[in-house]
Amino acid sequence: MSKKIILSGMQPTGHLHLGNYEGALKNWVALQDEYEMYCCIVDWHALTADFDKTPEFPDRVFEVAVDYLAAGLDPEKCSIFVQSHVKEHAELHLLFSMITPIPWLERVPSYKEKSLELGLDSYGFLGYPLLQAADILVYRADFVPVGKDQLPHIELTREVARRFNTLYGNVFPEPEAKLTKFAAIPGIDGKKMSKSYGNDITLADSSEETGVKLKKMFTDPQKLRRGDPGRPDICPVYALQKVYNSDHQALFRPCSTGELGCVDCKKVLIERLNDALADLRARRAELIAHPDQVRGILRQGAERARRRAGETMILVREAMHLD
Numbered sequence: 331m332s333k334k335i336i337l338s339g340m341q342p343t344g345h346l347h348l349g350n351y352e353g354a355l356k357n358w359v360a361l362q363d364e365y366e367m368y369c370c371i372v373d374w375h376a377l378t379a380d381f382d383k384t385p386e387f388p389d390r391v392f393e394v395a396v397d398y399l400a401a402g403l404d405p406e407k408c409s410i411f412v413q414s415h416v417k418e419h420a421e422l423h424l425l426f427s428m429i430t431p432i433p434w435l436e437r438v439p440s441y442k443e444k445s446l447e448l449g450l451d452s453y454g455f456l457g458y459p460l461l462q463a464a465d466i467l468v469y470r471a472d473f474v475p476v477g478k479d480q481l482p483h484i485e486l487t488r489e490v491a492r493r494f495n496t497l498y499g500n501v502f503p504e505p506e507a508k509l510t511k512f513a514a515i516p517g518i519d520g521k522k523m524s525k526s527y528g529n530d531i532t533l534a535d536s537s538e539e540t541g542v543k544l545k546k547m548f549t550d551p552q553k554l555r556r557g558d559p560g561r562p563d564i565c566p567v568y569a570l571q572k573v574y575n576s577d578h579q580a581l582f583r584p585c586s587t588g589e590l591g592c593v594d595c596k597k598v599l600i601e602r603l604n605d606a607l608a609d610l611r612a613r614r615a616e617l618i619a620h621p622d623q624v625r626g627i628l629r630q631g632a633e634r635a636r637r638r639a640g641e642t643m644i645l646v647r648e649a650m651h652l653d
């Protein structure tokens with residue numbers, strides 16, 4: 331029996347961080363044995379905000395590819411590729427743009443939020459979720475691993491697939507969201523970890539850099555010195571202890587009574603986190619030392635992706651009488 335298909339992707343923002351790793355990459359690695367995976371680096375999506383930073387793109391794409399591989403994605407099991415190397419995404423996006431009412435795009439929650447937050451008002455930005463629909467449907471994917479915030483995008487993809495199928499005949503399955511459960515990863519300021527907040531710990535950080543960042547990490551603001559009782563439940567350091575320290579419960583009481591100081595608590599976390607990332611960092615260093623190997627994997631991944639996307643576009647053109 332052929333495997334079900336999964337499409338997933340991330341923007342080439344540069345170095346991926348612990349939030350990306352725990353929230354997505356680890357999950358993709360776990361799925362690659364069971365599914366036919368297409369793992370994309372979505373550089374066209376990055377243009378919506380960074381259209382004036384394209385000279386940075388080659389390095390940023392390379393870094394994300396390295397992070398994908400270092401995290402454990404296996405190019406023998408999944409196709410790892412760059413979105414702009416598979417032009418079929420763009421063709422399908424254009425065709426979808428002819429059958430998608432503009433209000434469908436305007437009502438995607440992230441459109442209003444982000445256009446206000448980032449001041450984006452381009453045609454490409456409005457069409458971003460439709461390009462995402464094309465990314466998914468060009469592989470006729472069955473599942474897309476996402477967080478809850480992405481559900482409206484998957485719903486739009488399903489609506490577009492339905493509309494196409496109604497107009498031209500059944501070509502697309504309606505993909506389902508594969509919701510991933512993962513622990514929230516706070517940044518060093520306690521907010522959600524994000525490159526744009528400058529609060530991230532990246533997969534490229536050395537153990538020393540990670541230590542320096544964690545030493546600065548926010549804690550319970552009421553616990554100013556050892557002896558003050560702390561509240562682990564609201565402490566971002568403890569949130570990371572829960573992910574990286576299997577003995578985290580042993581710290582709960584000493585923190586609450588004040589017996590444990592934040593400096594010592596952080597020392598434990600630094601050690602545990604660096605241990606957890608040791609293998610990934612070793613693979614990263616190996617990959618950085620062999621850039622041609624990484625580029626070869628992206629080329630091979632794009633070839634495989636083009637095969638599947640090309641088959642879809644033959645079906646699409648036939649259905650639309652454009653062949």
Ligand code: SF4
Nearest residue numbers: 560565567585592595
């Ligand atoms: S001791 Fe640890 S868990 Fe408690 S407040 Fe300090 S850093 Fe947070």
